[in-house]
Amino acid sequence: MELVIRNLTKQYPNKLAVDGVNLTLRPGVYGLLGANGAGKTTLMRMLCGILHPTGGEITLDGLTVDQEDYRASLGYLPQDFGxxxxxxxxxxxxxxxxxxxxxxxxxxxxxxxxxxxxxxxxxxxxxxxxxxxxxxxxxxxxxxxxxxPQLLILDEPTAGLDPKERVRFRDLIAQWGEHCIVLLSTHIVSDIAHIADVVLLMKEGRIIHNGPAADIDDLEAFYLRAFGEEGPHA
Missing domain, CATH: 1.10.40 (Ribonucleotide Reductase Protein R1; domain 1)
Incomplete structure (x- = not known):
């Protein structure tokens, strides 16, 4: 299972929300971190086929977003769920x-x-x-x-959960990542500090870091260095 994102871009009249993102994701948990407005939700909505990119392409084992088999492989929790x-x-x-x-x-x-x-x-x-x-x-x-789903996309999934529920949910995510691609977007560093296999940092529409979580000794400090005053929320 492989999700390939090539030169993905989303341009709005007054803002470049996603700027030439290139990623290859395989089964595991990917923590997508960034301040509000970094482009995380726009990226995820394109991966789910809700938004059409201005440029670039997305494929899941060769399937494109508009194909039924792609959608059948997708699980999605949006930030605002109706x-x-x-x-x-x-x-x-x-x-x-x-x-x-x-x-x-x-x-x-x-x-x-x-x-x-x-x-x-x-x-x-x-x-x-x-x-x-x-x-x-x-x-x-x-x-x-x-x-x-073989591709599970979760946008701010722990919003509204109490601390005990968040811990339980993190444990579940770790299990899901053993057999599917999990992309978890959040601005809460503690949500992914112990479960992400790979940490992705997004700023101003670009992926500014893509690397193993094991290589980062203190994820919160690493995040703060990248974002300064736009650092993580508890």
């Missing part, structure tokens, strides 16, 4: 399973498995309007995993 307040947690996952083309029996079994994984089994039949922010975020994580 919910239907009248749905229950189980109904919501079954609905998204149908959109992803999963047969209902398979979707039901998978949804139950994932609700247990993210600690929502006991509230599976409660309506989403009663869920806390952290519960909604955990449901968002579950929906990203519905189709057993």
């Amino acid at each position: 919910y239907y307040p009248g749905f229950t947690g189980m109904d919501f996952l079954l609905y998204l399973g149908a959109l992803k083309g999963l047969p209902r029996p398979q979707a039901k079994a998978r949804a139950a498995e994932l609700l247990d994984l993210v600690g929502l089994s006991e509230v599976a039949k409660r309506k989403l309007k009663t869920y806390s922010g952290g519960m909604k975020q955990r449901l968002g994580i579950a929906q990203a995993l519905l189709n057993h």
Whole structure:
């Protein structure tokens, strides 16, 4: 499994949001760090086919973003995830399973498995309007995993999670990275300090660092040197 990004660019009228990014990602956990406005979300939305690049190309084992097999291999948690307040947690996952083309029996079994994984089994039949922010975020994580993705893209996934939930989630990410490509975007250094195989730093639309996490003794200090006052948030 290999995701290849070649000279990827996104130009807006008044800003070059992504500037000639070149990356090759294989199974493992990639931590994408950068201050707000660095271009992380724009990059990830292009990888998911939501935004069209101004230039460059993206392929997953030779498949392009607009191909159905690429989309079938993708799991995505956006930074701002929409919910239907009248749905229950189980109904919501079954609905998204149908959109992803999963047969209902398979979707039901998978949804139950994932609700247990993210600690929502006991509230599976409660309506989403009663869920806390952290519960909604955990449901968002579950929906990203519905189709057993080979490429998992998570944009600020720990937003709204309490410290205990964040630790649990980090452990899950480490497991997923053993068999799929996980790209985790955050400005919270502690989210990836202990789980990322590779650290990517993004600034002003460019990848300014791409290297093994093991080579960095103090990731927070390394990040601060790169970004100065735009350093990490706790």
